[in-house]
Amino acid sequence: MSNLSVLYDAPGPRARRRNVSYAVAFLAVLALGSWWLISQLQDKGELDWAKWEPFFTDSRVWTTYLLPGLQDTLVAAGLSMLIALPLGALLGIGRLSDHWWVRAPAGAIVEFFRAIPVLLLMLFANEAYALWTDVDRSVRPLYAVVTGLVLYNASVLAEVVRAGVLSLPKGQADAARAIGMRKGQTMTFVLLPQAVTAMLPALVSQLVVIVKDTALGGALLGYSELLRNANLVISNYGNVLASFAVAAAMFIALNFLLTSLASWLEGRIRRGKRSTGAALSTTMPGGMAVAGDVAGDAAGPAVGGMGPSGGGAGPSGDGPGGTGLNIP
Amino acid sequence: MFDFLDLDRYDLFGAFWTTVQLTVFSAIGSLILGTVLAAMRVSPVPIMRAFGTVYVHIFRNTPLTLIIVACSQLLAYTLGMSMGAEFATDTMSFRLAVLGFVLYTATFVCEALRSGINTVPVGQAEAARALGLGFTQVLTLIVLPQAFRAVVAPLANVLIALTKNTTVAAAIGVPEAALLMSDMVEQEAQLLPIAMLFGFGFIVLTLPTGLLLGRLSKRVAVKR
Amino acid sequence: MRLRRTTTLAASLLAITLTATACGGGDDDDSGNGGGGGGDEIVIGIKFDQPGLGLLTPDGDHVGFDVDVATYIAGELGYEPDQIVFQEAPSPERENLLSRGDVDMIVATYSISEEREESVDFAGPYLLAHQDLLVRADYEVPNEEAINDMTLCSVSGSTSAANVQRDIAPDARLQQNNTYSQCLTGLENGTIDALTTDDSILAGYAAQPEHQGKFRLAGLELSDEYYGVGLPKDSENLDAVNEAITAMVEEGAWDEAVAEHFGPAGYEPEAAPEIGTRPEA
Numbered sequence: 001m002s003n004l005s006v007l008y009d010a011p012g013p014r015a016r017r018r019n020v021s022y023a024v025a026f027l028a029v030l031a032l033g034s035w036w037l038i039s040q041l042q043d044k045g046e047l048d049w050a051k052w053e054p055f056f057t058d059s060r061v062w063t064t065y066l067l068p069g070l071q072d073t074l075v076a077a078g079l080s081m082l083i084a085l086p087l088g089a090l091l092g093i094g095r096l097s098d099h100w101w102v103r104a105p106a107g108a109i110v111e112f113f114r115a116i117p118v119l120l121l122m123l124f125a126n127e128a129y130a131l132w133t134d135v136d137r138s139v140r141p142l143y144a145v146v147t148g149l150v151l152y153n154a155s156v157l158a159e160v161v162r163a164g165v166l167s168l169p170k171g172q173a174d175a176a177r178a179i180g181m182r183k184g185q186t187m188t189f190v191l192l193p194q195a196v197t198a199m200l201p202a203l204v205s206q207l208v209v210i211v212k213d214t215a216l217g218g219a220l221l222g223y224s225e226l227l228r229n230a231n232l233v234i235s236n237y238g239n240v241l242a243s244f245a246v247a248a249a250m251f252i253a254l255n256f257l258l259t260s261l262a263s264w265l266e267g268r269i270r271r272g273k274r275s276t277g278a279a280l281s282t283t284m285p286g287g288m289a290v291a292g293d294v295a296g297d298a299a300g301p302a303v304g305g306m307g308p309s310g311g312g313a314g315p316s317g318d319g320p321g322g323t324g325l326n327i328p
Numbered sequence: 329m330f331d332f333l334d335l336d337r338y339d340l341f342g343a344f345w346t347t348v349q350l351t352v353f354s355a356i357g358s359l360i361l362g363t364v365l366a367a368m369r370v371s372p373v374p375i376m377r378a379f380g381t382v383y384v385h386i387f388r389n390t391p392l393t394l395i396i397v398a399c400s401q402l403l404a405y406t407l408g409m410s411m412g413a414e415f416a417t418d419t420m421s422f423r424l425a426v427l428g429f430v431l432y433t434a435t436f437v438c439e440a441l442r443s444g445i446n447t448v449p450v451g452q453a454e455a456a457r458a459l460g461l462g463f464t465q466v467l468t469l470i471v472l473p474q475a476f477r478a479v480v481a482p483l484a485n486v487l488i489a490l491t492k493n494t495t496v497a498a499a500i501g502v503p504e505a506a507l508l509m510s511d512m513v514e515q516e517a518q519l520l521p522i523a524m525l526f527g528f529g530f531i532v533l534t535l536p537t538g539l540l541l542g543r544l545s546k547r548v549a550v551k552r
Numbered sequence: 553m554r555l556r557r558t559t560t561l562a563a564s565l566l567a568i569t570l571t572a573t574a575c576g577g578g579d580d581d582d583s584g585n586g587g588g589g590g591g592d593e594i595v596i597g598i599k600f601d602q603p604g605l606g607l608l609t610p611d612g613d614h615v616g617f618d619v620d621v622a623t624y625i626a627g628e629l630g631y632e633p634d635q636i637v638f639q640e641a642p643s644p645e646r647e648n649l650l651s652r653g654d655v656d657m658i659v660a661t662y663s664i665s666e667e668r669e670e671s672v673d674f675a676g677p678y679l680l681a682h683q684d685l686l687v688r689a690d691y692e693v694p695n696e697e698a699i700n701d702m703t704l705c706s707v708s709g710s711t712s713a714a715n716v717q718r719d720i721a722p723d724a725r726l727q728q729n730n731t732y733s734q735c736l737t738g739l740e741n742g743t744i745d746a747l748t749t750d751d752s753i754l755a756g757y758a759a760q761p762e763h764q765g766k767f768r769l770a771g772l773e774l775s776d777e778y779y780g781v782g783l784p785k786d787s788e789n790l791d792a793v794n795e796a797i798t799a800m801v802e803e804g805a806w807d808e809a810v811a812e813h814f815g816p817a818g819y820e821p822e823a824a825p826e827i828g829t830r831p832e833a
Contacts, residue, residue: 006450006453006454006457007370007453007463007466007467007471008372008457008462008463008466009457011372015372019372019373022373022376023373023374023375023376026373026375026376026379027375030379040406040407041406044406044407044741046406050762058610060610060611061610064608064609064610064611064612065610111535111538112531114488114534114538115488115492115530115531115534115535115538116492116527116530116531117492117493117495117506117527117530118492119495119506120523120526120527120530123519123520123523124520124523124524124527127519127520127648130648130652130654131652137595137639137652137654140654156485159485163481201443205388205436205439208388208389212389212390212391212392213391215391215393215394216393219393219499219642219730220642220644220645221642221645222600222639222640222641222642222645227391227393227394231601231731231733232600232601232608234731234733235600235601235602235603235607235608235731235733236603236607236608236609236610237762238733238736238760238762238763239762240401240733240734240736240737241398241401241402241406241737244394244397244398244401247394248390248394248398251389251390251391251394252385252386252389252390254389255388255389256385256389259389397729397730397734400729400734401734401737404738404743405734405737405738405741405743405744406737406741406743408741408742408743414725415703415725415743415744416703416704416705416725416726416727416738416743416744417725417727420727421727421728498708498709498730499708499729499730500727500728500729500730500734501708501727501728501729507708507709507728510644510708510709511708511709511714513644513709514643514644514709514710514711514714515667515711515714516667518647518671519644519645519647519648
């Protein structure tokens with residue numbers, strides 16, 4: 001049900017009037033609330049130019065605190081994503097293995113690291129690097145933050161991957177085996193490519209979590225990420241709400257960029273589905289064109305049935321299955 | 329190694345009990361707000377859909393620490409709202425923290441539910457509409473009940489994340505586990521053993537939740 | 553970035569760090585996170601976010617009383633100012649920074665206590681601070697009893713917060729926050745009555761240009777906090793640092809630093825405490 005307008009009939013004249021009145025009432029409440037908030041803040045002097053001025057007139061606020069902070073946030077988040085994604089995929093596939101001695105440790109790792117707050121993981125990582133490695137202290141907070149984020153998020157991503165693969169129709173694996181593919185081939189050529197599309201939204205929302213969680217490394221380990229540096233702005237200028245608003249805006253913009261990028265990517269993958277299938281068949285041994293077609297055909301219904309496909313997390317509104325249900 | 333563990337001086341179980349309470353109240357609140365948001369995002373009124381979308385984008389993309397601290401700074405410290413409790417008491421910061429967690433976690437509940445709605449076959453809604461049900465009826469009687477059953481596992485993940493996220497409440501002084509931890513570290517000057525103790529505490533809280541709800545999700549799943 | 557004995561994870565981390573920072577342009581930012589750790593520099597842990605004691609200013613400089621003390625001591629130990637690397641020492645991390653050898657010393661509002669002396673050595677003390685209240689300029693605190701009826705704010709997990717709850721005013725309503733700045737919002741808007749911690753820290757906030765004339769110290773001496781210079785256990789520098797502090801006081805540099813950083817708040821700390829003074833148990 002990716003086109004959500006199937007939930008209601010095309011509005012007639014009466015329904016349209018009712019909808020308009022709902023909209024007006026809702027807008028009125030919203031406007032009243034914002035007006036009250038703004039007037040209160042004005043009263044308390046929180047909207048005074050003096051509190052906001054540093055962000056507009058003093059470029060040092062940006063060059064000393066906010067931009068370096070943003071850079072450190074990006075570095076930590078980027079590294080964590082690069083490592084957590086393959087590691088998560090590996091763990092997820094490991095949990096699906098037929099051998100108990102692969103399945104059990106993968107499961108234990110995933111469950112363990114999902115259970116502990118990231119902040120504590122970062123703390124332990126910091127301690128471990130200090131005790132057992134020669135990582136220089138100037139980069140150790142970065143290492144600790146990245147390690148904490150990787151351990152936690154790889155575990156979550158492993159679950160996403162596992163759920164994505166399990167959501168595929170059983171026939172996919174059966175068909176692959178029937179045409180003589182080995183288990184590894186089944187996974188890499190048949191299951192994973194289909195699962196990736198289905199789990200993209202969940203993946204992206206986890207990447208957003210990574211970006212936000214870098215903020216945890218600031219307070220305790222002194223990693224100079226964006227939020228900690230915003231706190232330094234506050235220490236210098238005494239403008240708590242203004243600095244928080246700016247920091248929040250930067251985080252929101254960053255994450256919005258990330259989700260937009262992902263939904264664009266998702267759209268591309270979906271559009272290129274057919275050709276992907278064909279391309280796959282050429283890389284497979286022994287004239288497996290049939291397998292490629294099977295994968296291509298089955299992708300439609302499989303994706304339509306999988307939970308987050310219809311834009312579960314990203315801003316993408318239109319899923320692939322929304323054919324013929326578009327009610328004007 | 330654990331000689332710092334003076335239970336008379338440090339109320340370890342009380343702190344973890346506060347963590348549990350924070351989790352439970354926030355979970356209930358976010359389930360309600362998240363459902364309302366999800367309903368808004370699929371509703372026929374465009375302005376509500378827009379509001380739901382904007383809300384989710386703002387709150388889901390902001391670090392939780394920022395949301396919790398902003399709640400306390402804006403509502404309590406600037407506007408003087410004490411959430412019906414006496415000002416500057418633990419009760420006040422508890423309620424502010426719950427508010428913050430609800431505002432944040434509701435976006436995840438909303439998105440999980442929306443994807444759950446996507447798993448319901450189109451025919452279900454079409455049949456309901458053919459019977460003459462309106463939008464609210466279609467949603468509450470037909471679609472949501474099925475959607476909820478499909479998203480037990482994602483919601484369990486949200487709940488586990490919430491449990492661990494309650495550590496952020498220490499930022500505004502809710503006397504929960506993380507605050508007691510920083511208190512103990514400051515007083516006893518032994519970071520690692522204390523952190524290990526609290527890590528273990530969280531494992532005890534979250535592991536059973538995950539296992540129980542995982543089992544539940546298999547039992548209630550709609551077989552298709 | 554030295555790396556001798558690491559796991560594969562750390563190795564791959566490093567590889568990607570190198571490429572990532574290369575793309576990002578420029579290595580570390582200028583927040584002074586520390587340098588290589590060679591023999592010709594001294595690494596000192598200070599606060600970055602405490603006006604009056606240790607603050608990272610928009611120009612990227614470190615300014616404050618603790619910074620001056622640290623610079624002076626380093627000078628006596630034979631380090632020029634450009635050989636000093638300042639590293640942030642968050643309160644919960646202070647003992648670890650020392651015991652791991654991340655920093656050579658810590659000058660960061662570090663009050664001497666028995667528990668802490670089990671894991672680190674303290675030189676000094678170099679300042680005797682007292683727990684006090686910061687109130688709005690027009691607010692009167694008649695006596696210590698009255699604190700029980702007040703709404704207080706402090707930093708979570710801090711010694712000051714624990715003092716209030718256990719000894720000073722168990723009945724007072726105490727709000728604990730992440731940073732002192734968060735408490736100031738409440739003080740400014742009249743939603744809390746007082747911010748409580750060491751008077752040296754409070755003076756720094758009272759003296760900030762944004763707050764000048766708005767707040768004042770209540771002048772109560774609710775506790776004795778002896779600020780020491782944290783050193784690794786059994787440090788060979790202990791005597792040298794003690795001598796440096798003595799020299800700083802005798803030469804008058806101590807008084808100058810006090811006047812420069814605490815003067816604007818109208819706060820005059822007690823005369824420099826004698827070396828080796830310890831809080832009474």
